[in-house]
Amino acid sequence: MIEEIQFYEPNEDYGFLSNFSHSPIHLSDVTWPTSEHYYQAQKFTNSEIVQEILNAPTPDDAFQLSRKYAHLVKSDWMDVRHSVMRYIVFEKFRQNPHFTHLLVSTGEKLLTEHSHKDSYWGDGGDGRGQNELGKILMEVRDYFAEQEPFKHVHFVDSAKLPTQWGTFQMYGFVERATGKEHLALVYGELKQGEPPLIRLHSECLTGDALFSARCDCGFQLSRAMENIVNAGSGVLFYLRQEGRGIGLINKIRAYHLQDDGADTVEANEALGFAADMRNYEFCKGMLSFLNIESVKLMTNNPRKVKALKTAGINIVERVALQEGNNPHNSGYLKTKASKLGHMFDSSFIK
Ligand SMILES: Nc1nc(O)c(N)c(N[C@@H]2O[C@H](COP(=O)(O)O)[C@@H](O)[C@H]2O)n1
Ligand SMILES: [Zn+2]
Numbered sequence: 050m051i052e053e054i055q056f057y058e059p060n061e062d063y064g065f066l067s068n069f070s071h072s073p074i075h076l077s078d079v080t081w082p083t084s085e086h087y088y089q090a091q092k093f094t095n096s097e098i099v100q101e102i103l104n105a106p107t108p109d110d111a112f113q114l115s116r117k118y119a120h121l122v123k124s125d126w127m128d129v130r131h132s133v134m135r136y137i138v139f140e141k142f143r144q145n146p147h148f149t150h151l152l153v154s155t156g157e158k159l160l161t162e163h164s165h166k167d168s169y170w171g172d173g174g175d176g177r178g179q180n181e182l183g184k185i186l187m188e189v190r191d192y193f194a195e196q197e198p199f200k201h202v203h204f205v206d207s208a209k210l211p212t213q214w215g216t217f218q219m220y221g222f223v224e225r226a227t228g229k230e231h232l233a234l235v236y237g238e239l240k241q242g243e244p245p246l247i248r249l250h251s252e253c254l255t256g257d258a259l260f261s262a263r264c265d266c267g268f269q270l271s272r273a274m275e276n277i278v279n280a281g282s283g284v285l286f287y288l289r290q291e292g293r294g295i296g297l298i299n300k301i302r303a304y305h306l307q308d309d310g311a312d313t314v315e316a317n318e319a320l321g322f323a324a325d326m327r328n329y330e331f332c333k334g335m336l337s338f339l340n341i342e343s344v345k346l347m348t349n350n351p352r353k354v355k356a357l358k359t360a361g362i363n364i365v366e367r368v369a370l371q372e373g374n375n376p377h378n379s380g381y382l383k384t385k386a387s388k389l390g391h392m393f394d395s396s397f398i399k
Pocket of ligand 2 (some may be wrong): 264
C-alpha cells in the first residue's frame with residue numbers, strides 16, 4: 050500500500066510543502082516571501098497590483114488580494130497557471146535547500162494537499178480533487194533526489210541525546226546507496242559564518258562500546274564529544290563504517306590475523322580488502338542538511354581531510370585527536386602513522 054502524506058497548513062507537520070510556508074525566493078532582484086505571493090501576483094499585468102501582492106504581509110493576504118482584483122486577472126491565466134506553479138515550486142526548493150532535504154526525505158510517499166477549498170491544486174478535502182500541487186511536489190522531489198547533495202542520504206528524525214558531557218540533538222539519516230544508518234550529534238547552536246568543531250567518527254563497536262584498548266577509537270570518541278561541549282557547539286558525525294568499512298565480523302578476522310603477527314594493513318589485505326575501504330562522499334548530504342560549509346575538523350587521518358575537501362567543505366583548522374596510547378595499541382598506532390599516514394606527534398607514538 051502506498052503511504053500518503055497529507056499537508057495543508059504551514060504550521061502543521063509537513064507544512065514546508067505548503068505554498069504558504071515562509072521560503073524566500075529571489076527572482077530578478079525581487080525577493081518573494083512565499084511561493085504563494087509569487088503565484089498570486091502572476092495573475093496580473095498591472096504592476097501596481099503585482100507590487101501590492103509582493104508586499105502583502107502574509108501569504109493569506111496575497112491570496113485575498115488576488116480575489117479582490119479577480120476582475121483584472123489576465124485572460125490567458127488558466128492556460129499558464131500550471132506552468133507558473135511548477136516553476137515557482139521548483140525555485141522554492143532550489144533556493145531553500147533545507148526544505149529540499151525534507152522533501153527528498155519523504156521518499157516514495159504520496160504527497161497530497163488536503164484542501165477542502167481546492168479540488169484542482171488540492172484533493173478537495175474528500176480525496177476526489179486532482180491534487181495538482183501534490184503531483185508537482187512529487188515531480189520536484191524525484192528531480193532533486195538524484196542531485197547533489199540531496200542524493201546521498203535522507204533525514205529520518207531527530208531527538209535529544211543526553212550524555213555525560215551534555216545534551217546533544219541527534220539526527221538520524223539513511224545512506225541511499227547502502228541503506229546504512231548514520232548519525233549527526235549536534236551540540237549547541239550552529240551559527241552561520243562560524244565553522245563548527247566537528248568529528249567524522251567511524252563506527253568501532255569494540256572501541257566505542259566495549260572499552261577495547263586495541264585501538265584508539267573509544268578514547269577519541271570521548272575526547273571529541275568533550276571537546277565539542279567545551280567549545281560550546283559542534284557536531285559529532287557517527288558513521289556506520291565498522292572496521293574501516295569491512296564490517297565487524299571481518300574486523301574480528303583481521304584481529305585474529307593480527308594476533309598471529311600481521312599488522313592492521315597486512316591483515317586487511319590478507320582478507321582481500323584494501324587497507325581502508327571507507328568512502329565519505331555521503332557526508333556531503335549530512336553536512337548540507339545541517340547547512341555546514343566550513344569546519345574545524347578533529348582528526349589525525351589525512352583521508353578524512355582529503356575527503357571533506359573533495360566534498361567541497363572548507364577546513365579552516367585541523368585539530369589533532371591523540372588519545373589512548375597504551376601497551377595494547379602502540380603497534381597499531383605506529384602502523385597507522387607509517388602505512389596510513391596518520392598525523393601523530395612523535396612524542397605520542399614513541
Ligand atoms: N579493518 C580494521 N582493522 C583494524 O585493525 C582496526 N583496528 C579497525 N578499526 C576500525 O578503524 C576505524 C577507525 O579508524 P580511524 O581512526 O578513523 O582511521 C573504525 O571503523 C574501526 O572499527 N579496522
Ligand atoms: Zn577501534
